[in-house]
Amino acid sequence: MTDTESIPVKMARSYLKAGLIHSAQIDLTWRCPLACRHCYLGGTLCGEMTTEQVVKIIHELRELGAIGLGFSGGEVFLRSDVIEIFREARRCGFDIRVKTSGVGAGAGELMQLAAMTPSRVDISLYSDIPEVHDAVVRRPGAFAKSLKAILLLQESGANVAAILTLLKGFCDNAEAATLGLRKRGVKLVGFNTYRAYNCQGWAERDLAVDDSALEYQLLAIPGRPRPRFVRPDDPLCMGVAIGIYVRPDGTVQPCVSLGVHAGSLLETSLAELWNDSPVLKYYRNLRRKDLSGCAECGDRTWCGYCPARAYNETGDPTKPVPDMCQATRFRKSVLERQGAA
Secondary structure, three states, rough: OOOOHHHHHHHHHHHHHHHHOEEEEOOOOOOOOOOOOOOOOOOOOOOOHHHHHHHHHHHHHHHOOOOOOEEEOOOOHHHOOOOHHHHHHHHOOOEEEEEOOOOOOOOHHHHHHHHOOOOOEEEEEOOOOOOHHHHHHHHHHHHHHHHHHHHHHHHOOOOEEEEEEOEEEEEEHHHOOOHHHOOOOOOOEEOOOOOOOOOOOOOHHHHHOHHHHHHHHHHHHHOOOOOOOOOOOOOOHHHHEEEEEEOOEEEEEEOOOOOOOEEEEEOOOOOHHHHHHHHHHHHHHOOOOHOOOOOOOOOOOHOOOOHHHHHHHHOOOOOOOHHHHHHOOOOOOOOHHOOOO
């Protein structure tokens, strides 16, 4: 193992050193035409910023040096101004990424998005079998609409991926689902890993698949994890250290999974929040050396530690969660066994 870093990692470290924002995720709405069984929002709604307020944040991000901007929801295409917002982000030079179900997006909107050359459009799927997917999202015909959006974006030249989430009792065979989607014309398949945060009454054990179901998924990931040097002064989470999350109502959090509020961009400028918010500064300054009992762990070079998950389950972002440690050991064993390390 050598202490080498990719260009994106080196860039991230340069942003970290300069104390700048590299990227942000903005949820444009929490409204959604679906009712997914595992949705972490659980039907929650909040107010939504106006077009002008969103555009103001885009400009503030650019002034602070950010280059990456993700848009998500809810379902982003439920906003009538979504193309206008995307277009303004691209005009400002942002590399944009869009997460959507594709349901409710018109063909014209999808073609306009494709023409903006987003770095990626991720469309969520839960199976290659229409009836199974529709049972997860609890909307008949949803699979057909999502697949149609994927194929249209592909034909328009966009970098679009079907993002599969394996769920126990619905779809737990990543290889079969991937092959099934490719037979339907989908060129790029990616994966999410299910996490149960504030789900609609479902405990994690109810929907989380077994480790054996995750092995193909792990090996199929481009740029799969490899052991790396872990420095005591490395950020506990690089995403939190150089990024932010903005809710539809303008509330800022360190990340989408960490429901700790840092303030509102409708009341305070982004520069003030980034530089002065005690919440953002605290999470931005967390380092590997702050972890409880991890310094001597033999698996630490494989660890994808998540302070949000630790906080959500223990109330302490520096307290390791047992199943995170188990996931680290699983990842290490699979990749070493396959000679991927």
